[in-house]
Amino acid sequence: MDYKKFIEEQVVEIKQTVGDKIAINALSGGVDSSTVTVLGHKAIGKQLKTIFVDNSLMRAGEPKRVVKIFADMGIPVELVDARKEFLSALKGLTDPEEKRQAITDTFYKKVFGRLVKKYKATYLFHGTILTDIEETVAGIKRQHNILTQLGIDTRKDFGYAVLEPLKTLRKDDVREVAKLLGIPKEISQRIPFPGPALATRIVGEVTAQRLETVRKATEIVEEELSDSGAFQYMAVLLNDYATGIRNNKREFGQIIVVRCVESVDARQASVTKLPWPKLIRLCERIVKIPGVNRCLYDLTPKPPATIEYV
Amino acid sequence: MDYKKFIEEQVVEIKQTVGDKIAINALSGGVDSSTVTVLGHKAIGKQLKTIFVDNSLMRAGEPKRVVKIFADMGIPVELVDARKEFLSALKGLTDPEEKRQAITDTFYKKVFGRLVKKYKATYLFHGTILTDIEETVAGIKRQHNILTQLGIDTRKDFGYAVLEPLKTLRKDDVREVAKLLGIPKEISQRIPFPGPALATRIVGEVTAQRLETVRKATEIVEEELSDSGAFQYMAVLLNDYATGIRNNKREFGQIIVVRCVESVDARQASVTKLPWPKLIRLCERIVKIPGVNRCLYDLTPKPPATIEYV
Numbered sequence: 001m002d003y004k005k006f007i008e009e010q011v012v013e014i015k016q017t018v019g020d021k022i023a024i025n026a027l028s029g030g031v032d033s034s035t036v037t038v039l040g041h042k043a044i045g046k047q048l049k050t051i052f053v054d055n056s057l058m059r060a061g062e063p064k065r066v067v068k069i070f071a072d073m074g075i076p077v078e079l080v081d082a083r084k085e086f087l088s089a090l091k092g093l094t095d096p097e098e099k100r101q102a103i104t105d106t107f108y109k110k111v112f113g114r115l116v117k118k119y120k121a122t123y124l125f126h127g128t129i130l131t132d133i134e135e136t137v138a139g140i141k142r143q144h145n146i147l148t149q150l151g152i153d154t155r156k157d158f159g160y161a162v163l164e165p166l167k168t169l170r171k172d173d174v175r176e177v178a179k180l181l182g183i184p185k186e187i188s189q190r191i192p193f194p195g196p197a198l199a200t201r202i203v204g205e206v207t208a209q210r211l212e213t214v215r216k217a218t219e220i221v222e223e224e225l226s227d228s229g230a231f232q233y234m235a236v237l238l239n240d241y242a243t244g245i246r247n248n249k250r251e252f253g254q255i256i257v258v259r260c261v262e263s264v265d266a267r268q269a270s271v272t273k274l275p276w277p278k279l280i281r282l283c284e285r286i287v288k289i290p291g292v293n294r295c296l297y298d299l300t301p302k303p304p305a306t307i308e309y310v
Numbered sequence: 311m312d313y314k315k316f317i318e319e320q321v322v323e324i325k326q327t328v329g330d331k332i333a334i335n336a337l338s339g340g341v342d343s344s345t346v347t348v349l350g351h352k353a354i355g356k357q358l359k360t361i362f363v364d365n366s367l368m369r370a371g372e373p374k375r376v377v378k379i380f381a382d383m384g385i386p387v388e389l390v391d392a393r394k395e396f397l398s399a400l401k402g403l404t405d406p407e408e409k410r411q412a413i414t415d416t417f418y419k420k421v422f423g424r425l426v427k428k429y430k431a432t433y434l435f436h437g438t439i440l441t442d443i444e445e446t447v448a449g450i451k452r453q454h455n456i457l458t459q460l461g462i463d464t465r466k467d468f469g470y471a472v473l474e475p476l477k478t479l480r481k482d483d484v485r486e487v488a489k490l491l492g493i494p495k496e497i498s499q500r501i502p503f504p505g506p507a508l509a510t511r512i513v514g515e516v517t518a519q520r521l522e523t524v525r526k527a528t529e530i531v532e533e534e535l536s537d538s539g540a541f542q543y544m545a546v547l548l549n550d551y552a553t554g555i556r557n558n559k560r561e562f563g564q565i566i567v568v569r570c571v572e573s574v575d576a577r578q579a580s581v582t583k584l585p586w587p588k589l590i591r592l593c594e595r596i597v598k599i600p601g602v603n604r605c606l607y608d609l610t611p612k613p614p615a616t617i618e619y620v
Contacts, residue, residue, distance in 0.1 A: 096553060096562075203550045240513045240550050242619040243406060245612065252406075253614065257606055271593075273586045280581070283609035293614040296567055296606040299593035302555065304563065304603040309552040 003176045007039065010165045014043035017163065018123055024049045024116060025125035026107070027077055028197070029058075029066035031178055031188055032127030032166060038181045039165055040125050041075050049119045050075065053111055055103070056083035056211060057197035060219050069184060082111045090199065090206040094239070096310040099206060103196045128164040129174060131266050170265040200310045204239030213237055213289060217256045220285045225260055230272040233260035235286070236298075236309045244293035253293025256286050260297075261307055269302040313486045317349065320475045324353035327473065328433055334359045334426060335435035336417070337387055338507070339368075339376035341488055341498055342437030342476060348491045349475055350435050351385050359429045360385065363421055365413070366393035366521060367507035370529050379494060392421045400509065400516040404549070406620040409516060413506045438474040439484060441576050480575040510620045514549030523547055523599060527566045530595045535570055540582045543570040545596070546608075546619045554603035563603025566596050570607075571617055579612040 025040060027033045027050050040048040050070070054063045063079055070077045089102040115121070166174055178188035199206050201214045217235030225233040236259060241252040263269035274282075274297075283295040298305070335350060337343045337360050350358040360380070364373045373389055380387045399412040425431070476484055488498035509516050511524045527545030535543040546569060551562040573579035584592075584607075593605040608615070 203552065238548065238550050240548050242513065243616045244614045245616055246614050250616075271590070276583045279609055283581075283611075287610060287614050294608065294610045296608050296610075298604065298606050299589055300597060300604045300606075301593075304554045304556050304597050306553045306555055306560075 001173060001176075003173070003180050006169075007042075007177060007180060010039055011043040014040060014163070014165065018044050018047060020047075021122040022047055022049065022119050023123035023125055023163070024051065024112075024119055024121035026050075026112065027052045027066065027070070028127075029062060029069075029187065030127070031171075031174055031183075032129055034070075034183055034187045035174055035178045035181065036125045036127045036165060037070065037075065037077075038073070038178075038183055042181070048125070049115075049121065050077045051080055051112075051115055052077050053080045053082050053107065055086040055107070055197070056208070057086065057103070057199045057206070059198070059222070060215055069187065073182070073184075080111065080115070082106070085110060087206075087208055092205065094204050099199055099310065100196055103199060122161065124162050126162050126164045128167050130168060130170050133167060134267075172265060196310075200308045201234055201236045203237065203309055210237055213254060213291060214256075216289045217286055217292070220289075221258055221260075221282065224278065224282050224285070225274075228260065228272060228274065228278075230260045231263040231266070231269065232307055233258070233272075234308075235259075242294050246293070251293065254291050255294040255296060256289070256292055257296045257298050257309070258282055258286070259307065259309075261302070263302075263307070266307060267302075269307050271297075271299050271301065311483060311486075313483070313490050316479075317352075317487060317490060320349055321353040324350060324473070324475065328354050328357060330357075331432040332357055332359065332429050333433035333435055333473070334361065334422075334429055334431035336360075336422065337362050337376065337380070338437075339372060339379075339497070340437070341481075341484055341493075342439055344380075344437075344493055344497045345484055345488045345491065346435045346437045346475060347380065347385060347387075348383070348488075348493055352491070358435070359425075359431065360387045361390055361422075361425055362387050363390045363392050363417065365396040365417070365507070366518070367396065367413070367509045367516075369508070369532070370525050379497065383492070383494075390421065390425070392416070395420060397516075397518055402515065404514050409509055409620065410506055413509055432471065434472050436472050436474045438477050440478060440480050443477060444577070482575060506620075510618045511544055511546045513547065513619055520547055523564060523601060524566075526599045527596055527602070530599075531568055531570075531592065534588065534592050534595070535584075538570065538582060538584065538588075540570045541573040541576070541579065542617055543568070543582075544618075545569075552604050556603070561603065564601050565604040565606060566599070566602055567606045567608050567619070568592055568596070569617065569619075571612070573612075573617070576617060577612075579617055581607075581609050581611065 023044060025036055025048060027037050037050050052063055052067055067077045067079050086106050089106040090099060093099045093102055175188050198211055198214050202210055214235055214237040221233055221235045236257040238255040238257060240255055242255055244251050244253045260272040260274060261269035262272050279297060286295040287293055333354060335346055335358060337347050347360050362373055362377055377387045377389050396416050399416040400409060403409045403412055485498050508521055508524050512520055524545055524547040531543055531545040546567040548565040548567060550565055552565055554561050554563045570582040570584060571579035572582050589607060596605040597603055
């Protein structure tokens with residue numbers, strides 16, 4: 001694939017489509033939304049308003065870190081604090097579909113609705129890639145970011161039209177395009193971290209406290225595995241409790257699963273055969289998180305498992 | 311420790327205590343209750359009635375297999391089918407303590423109560439070992455088989471007195487005694503399999519269907535790990551579900567945890583560093599069990615985890 005040509009064509013197409021209107025996009029800091037952001041700014045400059053929504057489901061320090069990376073590239077990003085809105089929408093929900101739906105609705109209908117009105121935006125850029133479309137069509141995944149594929153009339157329901165400039169690319173293509181666009185390696189080579197973020201790393205209810213637990217575990221897993229060369233790695237907080245002993249007393253503790261996989265494009269995946277000293281160290285650090293007393297390593301390939309748990 | 315002398319002393323003490331009365335004991339097929347059975351029969355012969363209660367929580371084929379091993383040693387064992395009573399007592403229970411209590415009560419108050427009356431037994435032999443006592447006193451474990459340690463007056467509550475001839479031994483001592491008593495290696499060298507059996511391998515409600523799932527996983531884990539040299543290995547069924555894909559459709563599947571540990575006496579334990587081909591093979595076989603789509607390996611030492619989950 002000729003990535004340089006792809007970029008040139010997309011820039012022309014975006015310019016023609018948007019014309020003199022205003023477009024808006026949400027940046028998560030993942031490689032897909034980052035690539036869309038830079039591509040969009042290359043095409044229409046300040047006509048594209050880029051927003052980073054802090055939905056409380058982010059990794060530690062993520063919002064400020066991402067805004068700074070784009071500021072350094074000369075692209076202004078507006079940071080919107082919507083943490084309370086998301087936590088309130090997620091309260092009491094345990095079903096994975098209901099959790100995803102609550103995040104989608106809060107994001108589009110509430111937070112983005114306000115911003116679209118504020119900026120009088122007509123177009124919304126989305127980082128949808130080919131694998132998202134295939135998995136959604138196949139019924140494997142309910143992607144939150146490809147409304148049109150799900151038959152939703154976005155103009156009518158949300159008040160804007162959706163543009164998906166990456167929808168013909170797979171993950172490895174996106175990384176190449178990102179590199180050509182001058183996006184720093186810490187984003188272009190970054191492991192996937194889907195939109196609902198830490199909410200997809202929690203089995204059961206998403207609360208501020210449980211987010212804090214999985215956020216700490218995520219930090220440990222990312223520190224320990226960033227040099228593993230794996231396709232994706234994550235920490236998942238289960239809803240189950242298991243028995244343990246602390247200070248010679250019986251207790252019930254929470255369970256963290258470490259998931260680390262090899263994959264080319266997320267369609268299939270297999271467990272990374274991490275060396276034993278690394279597994280032991282991960283476990284030692286994770287069971288120091290308050291309330292956690294088990295650390296498990298997920299051995300399952302995709303299929304029959306998915307990479308995520310929720 | 312002089313194991314030969316230990317056996318001689320226990321035989322004399324048991325004879326003196328029981329006199330011309332009838333004693334009864336429950337055999338689970340584990341090394342502790344097997345050793346008590348042979349020791350008791352050596353001391354008082356047919357005055358000891360040995361019962362194997364099928365509580366529905368056993369491994370595949372276990373009841374018949376154990377009865378045959380003892381028949382081959384010339385020790386008659388009565389097989390009692392109490393599966394329905396146990397399943398009915400466990401129905402709807404998810405709290406680990408409540409599950410253990412239901413098993414204890416069904417075992418002692420119901421099933422054993424009947425047998426004690428039937429045989430007019432005055433004494434009950436128990437396979438309690440030193441680690442059980444220590445952990446119960448420390449509040450780490452609620453052992454089902456050491457009522458006296460918990461301050462229960464067994465004569466009053468259950469109608470018989472409890473004798474615990476192994477209560478000064480640790481697991482490795484028991485194995486030596488078992489060997490000296492001529493107990494076959496498949497029992498004396500057997501990995502621990504505590505009384506509540508598969509019920510301690512199920513997080514959440516114990517039902518006939520969930521027992522069937524964990525029984526299949528247990529069979530696979532024991533086949534694959536019997537030559538691992540590990541102290542104990544098991545399969546645990548979690549209550550949580552995780553997403554998966556089967557035939558290109560999204561599904562929710564059950565999660566099996568494989569636990570395999572190194573230990574001397576169960577007071578402390580560490581994960582067995584199984585070779586990767588073995589881990590992969592375990593996972594491949596386990597995700598073929600109907601309804602299961604994840605296989606995790608537990609990395610956690612004891613402490614802070616216990617060996618069991620429930």
